[in-house]
Amino acid sequence: MxxxxxxxxxxxxxxxxxxxxxxxxxxxxxxxxxxxxxxxxxxxxxxxxxxxxxxxxxxxxxxxxxxxxxxxxxxxxxxxxxxxxxxxxxxxxxxxxxxxxxxxxxxxxxxxxxxxxxxxxxxxxxxxxxxxxxxxxxxxxxxxxxxxxxxxxxxxxxxxxxxxxxxxxxxxxxxxxxxxxxxxxxxxxxxxxxxxxxxxxxxxxxxxxxxxxxxxxxxxxxxxxxxxxxxxxxxxxxxxxRGDTHLDLTVFASKRPLHSGHYGNWAPNPGLMLAKLLSSMKDEKGKVTIKGFYDDVTPLSPSERKALDEVPSVDEQMKLELGINDVEMQGLNLFESVNLPSLNINGMQSGNVGKMVSNQIPTNATAVLDLRLVLGNDWERQQQKVIDHIKTQGFYVTDKEPTDEERSKYAKIIKVIREDGVNxxxxxxxxxxxxxxxxxxxxxxxxxxxxxxxxxxxxxxxxxxxxxxxxxxxxxxxxxxxxxxxxxxxxxxxxxxxxxxxxxxxxxxx
Known part of the structure; x- marks a missing residue:
């Protein structure tokens, strides 16, 4: 039976x-x-x-x-x-x-x-x-x-x-x-x-x-x-x-590499300068601190908000799958985070590591920022918000290699190259x-x-x-x-x- x-x-x-x-x-x-x-x-x-x-x-x-x-x-x-x-x-x-x-x-x-x-x-x-x-x-x-x-x-x-x-x-x-x-x-x-x-x-x-x-x-x-x-x-x-655009950043220090023993504590380190600049762009809860970064976001409609609320959560699954313990934006799940504009560091470089490491203070440090956009953002306007923030951190912004005159005049110099973008x-x-x-x-x-x-x-x-x-x-x-x-x-x-x-x-x- x-x-x-x-x-x-x-x-x-x-x-x-x-x-x-x-x-x-x-x-x-x-x-x-x-x-x-x-x-x-x-x-x-x-x-x-x-x-x-x-x-x-x-x-x-x-x-x-x-x-x-x-x-x-x-x-x-x-x-x-x-x-x-x-x-x-x-x-x-x-x-x-x-x-x-x-x-x-x-x-x-x-x-x-x-x-x-x-x-x-x-x-x-x-x-x-x-x-x-x-x-x-x-x-x-x-x-x-x-x-x-x-x-x-x-x-x-x-x-x-x-x-x-x-x-x-x-x-x-x-x-x-x-x-x-x-x-x-x-x-x-x-x-x-x-x-x-x-x-x-x-x-x-x-x-x-x-x-x-x-x-x-x-x-x-x-x-x-x-x-x-x-x-x-x-x-x-x-x-x-999402839309997308990029900014290439290069912070300049000494014109030639310096021995870290002879010049450490005296010559500015571009890697540290860049790291401090980048850390100023986000708080500890993952929110971008750049002025106006979220101001022009078009809110979700009621039906879009309802659909987002019904999306199954995968946060615990993905944390386990990816081997991470926490998320960047506190209080938001993955899909809520995706519906906000983001600022990501695609890569950083200054000096050498591993087998090629040497005791030096590098001449420059570089990073590539990836700006993801949501409806309401304009990619050129979003780039400008980041550049304006960099200026508030005391940097002289240029789009070329700095001249000797500029090096003598400004303590903090950064080259910013704007890449094209899409909304x-x-x-x-x-x-x-x-x-x-x-x-x-x-x-x-x-x-x-x-x-x-x-x-x-x-x-x-x-x-x-x-x-x-x-x-x-x-x-x-x-x-x-x-x-x-x-x-x-x-x-x-x-x-x-x-x-x-x-x-x-x-x-x-x-």
């Missing part, structure tokens, strides 16, 4: 799980499992092409491979969209015009990748030689051959540069359309595809491409496929991104078309779909808004521990195939 009851309960739960997902999602999921060999084989070939943003030959090969993938799937009007500036990686474009469709969706991912240092990758791994492991390396995953029977396990991982940022996005988008087409399904929207080649370089020429091809790129919504799902593994939809962007989650996206994604899973007002990373979404007056929403698919931008980048197999289902469901949304 107990056995019979247990069996019926299991059957009921399975039935409820199936009912929770739309028929289209189930068909797309089945397509993925039945075509795993073909999908992974193409993905592996794609990952084998070097795609570092500074490598024009690799970029050209990558763009050509995407064109071939699109043409194989019958995507129409495939072409390279060039910027007005010559020798810029093009965007790869294609479209599917659906008879009777009155609205258009554009699916975005980028095909360029971050630089690589092969010596930092784990033994046996090469950035552009994809390998399959039974789990993450941090969980003792073992290197195995790609199975010939197509029986891939969800927790297996493919290691390669671009595996999760963002060639997985390209592959998920194109295979989602393939699954729809092969299942005889008809999208309710015209579909356009736009794959950028300069995102990792800061999208310096994206504005030119958008302006030059404005009429071609009109749409009702851009769906951005980039970034990770929630740290719990739950799917998430992100409605905005933050956020889409209202109350828009009707956004509500359709939320419904579509919810029909692919039995778990909570996490709704994030702002993502911690930066994408050039404000450019779509500025030049095309476009609405954007981000639907990420990668695992949160994918090591993007770093050594041992990877994609979890379950995330890749589930991503195909998610993107396919958005293509089919009503």
């Amino acid at each position: 107990k056995k019979s009851f247990f069996f019926l309960l299991v059957c009921f739960l399975i039935k409820q799980s199936v009912l929770a997902q739309s028929p289209e999602a189930l068909k797309i999921r089945k397509y993925g499992s039945e075509n795993a060999i073909k999908i992974i084989s193409e993905f592996s070939e794609f990952l084998s092409i070097p795609n570092v943003a500074s490598d024009p030959i690799g970029q050209q090969k990558t763009a050509s491979f995407i064109m071939e993938m699109m043409q194989k799937r019958g995507i129409q009007n495939t072409q390279l969209l060039n910027a007005t500036t010559p020798n810029v990686p093009p965007a790869v474009y294609g479209e599917v015009i659906v008879p009777g469709a009155k609205q258009t969706l554009i699916f975005y991912a980028h095909y360029d990748g971050q630089p690589v240092n092969p010596t930092q990758w784990a033994a046996g791994l090469e950035p552009f030689n994809p390998k399959l492991f039974t789990n993450a390396l941090t969980k003792n995953g073992i290197d195995i051959p790609f199975p010939k029977d197509g029986n891939y396990q969800d927790d297996w991982r493919i290691y390669a540069r671009g595996a999760s940022d963002d060639k997985d996005g390209v592959v998920a988008i194109l295979n989602a359309y393939d699954a729809i087409k092969k299942n005889g399904l008809t999208p309710n929207y015209n579909l356009k595809f736009f794959f950028e080649g300069e995102e990792e370089a800061g999208s310096p020429h994206l504005n030119e491409i958008l302006e030059k091809h404005k009429s071609l790129l009109q749409s009702n919504l851009w769906i951005i496929c980039d970034g990770p799902v929630h740290q719990s593994g739950k799917k998430q939809i992100v409605f905005g991104v 933050a962007q956020r889409t209202s989650m109350d828009l009707p078309i956004i509500q359709k996206v939320i419904t579509a994604v919810k029909l692919t899973t039995n778990d909570q779909v996490v709704l994030q007002p702002t993502n911690g990373g930066t994408l050039p979404l404000f450019l779509f808004e500025k030049y095309l007056k476009a609405i954007t929403v981000t639907v990420p698919i990668a695992n949160h521990d994918n090591n993007q931008h770093a050594e041992n980048e990877n994609i979890r197999i379950g995330n890749l195939f589930d991503g195909i289902v998610t993107i396919g469901a958005v293509m089919m949304m009503r």
Whole structure:
């Protein structure tokens, strides 16, 4: 009797799980499992092409491979969209015009990748030689051959540069359309595809491409496929991104290195001067002390605040995972912190350490500041706030190497170089078309779909808004521990195939 009851309960739960997902999602999921060999084989070939943003030959090969993938799937009007500036990686474009469709969706991912240092990758791994492991390396995953029977396990991982940022996005988008087409399904929207080649370089020429091809790129919504799902593994939809800009700082002291025995306690030490300056920019609770740093932040709307309150906390999970005991901004969780502008030290340098250390007082000290912005901040204005703060600390600010006259006149001299930046962007989650996206994604899973007002990373979404007056929403698919931008980048197999289902469901949304 107990056995019979247990069996019926299991059957009921399975039935409820199936009912929770739309028929289209189930068909797309089945397509993925039945075509795993073909999908992974193409993905592996794609990952084998070097795609570092500074490598024009690799970029050209990558763009050509995407064109071939699109043409194989019958995507129409495939072409390279060039910027007005010559020798810029093009965007790869294609479209599917659906008879009777009155609205258009554009699916975005980028095909360029971050630089690589092969010596930092784990033994046996090469950035552009994809390998399959039974789990993450941090969980003792073992290197195995790609199975010939197509029986891939969800927790297996493919290691390669671009595996999760963002060639997985390209592959998920194109295979989602393939699954729809092969299942005889008809999208309710015209579909356009736009794959950028300069995102990792800061999208310096994206504005030119958008302006030059404005009429071609009109749409009702851009769906951005980039970034990770929630740290719990739950799917998430992100409605905005932070902006980003940088400042390069160099503090000057003596014109030549000095013996620390002969001149210590007398000659100013630039490393200490820089450290004191940087420590003046934040208090012990992690709050930036620069005047007006938070003043122009646009508050979250009631629906955004409600969504943020419902995001599952991952603070304890991430502290354990990262081996840290405390957080920087006291009283705020991870996602609340991300919805505020931040000031981060990307790197510092003064003199030598380790085997190269010597008893000297260095001539200068440098640091790079990373300023993340939220809606309401302007990147140039935010830079100026930092520079004004530096002046209040007694520094003479210049953008050049100091002259002898300046050295004689000022006790504290700093060179500040402004880097370009991008502003933050956020889409209202109350828009009707956004509500359709939320419904579509919810029909692919039995778990909570996490709704994030702002993502911690930066994408050039404000450019779509500025030049095309476009609405954007981000639907990420990668695992949160994918090591993007770093050594041992990877994609979890379950995330890749589930991503195909998610993107396919958005293509089919009503």
